[in-house]
Amino acid sequence: MKVTIKEVAKQAGVSASTVSRVVSNSSKISEETKQKVRIVMEELGFHINQNARNLVRQSTKxxxxxxxxxxxxxxxxxxxxxxxxxxxxxxxxxxxxxxxxxxxxxxxxxxxxxxxxxxxxxxxxxxxxxxxxxxxxxxxxxxxxxxxxxxxxxxxxxxxxxxxxDNVKAAREAAEFLIEQGRKTIGYIGGPLTFEVAKYRLQGFKEAVLFNQLDMSGDYMKNPESPDFIRNAVHELMDLEAPPTGIVVIDDLTALHVLLVLRERHVQVPNEVSLISFNNTMVAQFSSPALTSVDTQxxxxxxxxxxxxxxxxxxxxxxxxxxxxxxxxxxxxxxxxxxxx
Known part of the structure; x- marks a missing residue:
């Protein structure tokens, strides 16, 4: 036989409305009362018909x-x-x-x-x-x-x-991390600027370049529209007359692509080029070499x-x-x- 809220209330010595509030985990009911009512619910085998409850409340949960x-x-x-x-x-x-x-x-x-x-x-x-x-x-x-x-x-x-x-601040700090390590010629590989995260990280990179008075042109900043263009971006950076000694990369997955292209070109990371990326995912931790990465939590x-x-x-x-x-x-x-x- 189906157990009702009234039966639970009677057994627990509380009102039916109190049982209903316990079911909805209302903050107006003390933890002591909740515990007492839940014990009775368990003993009597009372189960909530969540689907029916959601329909009444017009909620899908x-x-x-x-x-x-x-x-x-x-x-x-x-x-x-x-x-x-x-x-x-x-x-x-x-x-x-x-x-x-x-x-x-x-x-x-x-x-x-x-x-x-x-x-x-x-x-x-x-x-x-x-x-x-x-x-x-x-x-x-x-x-x-x-x-x-x-x-x-x-x-x-x-x-x-x-x-x-704060993606502007995070990118600025990433670029300045490389600059403080003596990397005075740094590049940036981002992503499609239609995404706000790419726009703000590029802005932060530019701020670091400007603040540190680095003499660098826009040729050092690449924003490939898709993963298919990452390879081209790396080649364009490394073919510059003064190739970067450090690169800020928009995320760990893109940085993994960058690592592979640099390896094909026999460019040593980190001796010749240091890489820093974003997100601190498993890719960063288990790539070779492991990537310095901005942990975005x-x-x-x-x-x-x-x-x-x-x-x-x-x-x-x-x-x-x-x-x-x-x-x-x-x-x-x-x-x-x-x-x-």
Missing amino acids: TIGIVMKSSAGESLHDPFFPEVLRGISAWCHKQGFSICLTTGDSEEAIFQDTVNMVRGKRVDGIIVSYSKQKDKVVPYLIESGIPFVVIGKPYGNAESVTYVDN IFQLGYESARCLIEEIKDPSQFKKSIIIPTVIRERESTIPFIQQ
């Missing part, structure tokens, strides 16, 4: 995650599985599930997002990137659904909750984005906020002080 590219590409990038791990950790604590976009193009990913919102499949959405002229964020603003962006949103940061690093980016979103789902009246996760340089084998040959 699910959040959507918008990937910046196809599932295959995203999961091959060591950044995304780690940010997903952070999101999942907080969602698990809060009893939420996750739903990923599966489209293999920008338009298909946008349509996945529309379907999640219109189909009421999710209570809120995390956008895992920030990109210029992207249709997702404007659509989410218009729809009114709670959402959070990982990365500073393009154009409307004040009206959107987001979680990010990817897990924490995901964890905080999920925390902010679920807080907004529970209380839509909250003010929009920005969370900046600090970064730190993890020094490894790909950087050493420069010794003039």
Whole structure:
């Protein structure tokens, strides 16, 4: 026979409304009372019909995650599985599930997002990137659904909750790390400038060059539009009349490509060229040589984005906020002080 809330309340010596609040983990109920009621629930075999509960509350207990590219590409990038791990950790604590976009193009990913919102499949959405002229964020603003962006949103940061690093500062510090090691000619290999993270990291690199009065032209700064052009960027840098003795690279996966091309050219890392990258993923730790990398605390980016979103789902009246996760340089084998040959 199915056990009811009233039977649990009678056995525990509390009201039915108190049992209901214990089920929803209300902060208005003391931990002592929660524990007492939960023991009775266990003894009587009381189980929550979560699906029915969600229907009554018009809640799916699910959040959507918008990937910046196809599932295959995203999961091959060591950044995304780690940010997903952070999101999942907080969602698990809060009893939420996750739903990923599966489209293999920008338009298909946008349509996945529309379907999640219109189909009421999710209570809120995390956008895992920030990109210029992207249709997702404007659509989410218009729809009114709670959402959070990982990365500073393009154009409307004040009206959107987001979680990010200070990418300008982090890139400036990465470049200055090489400069302090005696690398006075440094290059930069970034990514498509339509993504805000690439724009801000390039800005930070330029600030370090300007502040340290390095005599360098724009030829030392490359922003390949896709991984297919990384090889060309490395060759162009190393073919300069004064090739760089240090290179700042936008992320660990790109830095791995750079390492392979330098090895093909018989350029020794770190003796001839030091490399520093971003994100401090497993790629950085297990490449050869191991990469000095700016730890952007990817897990924490995901964890905080999920925390902010679920807080907004529970209380839509909250003010929009920005969370900046600090970064730190993890020094490894790909950087050493420069010794003039």
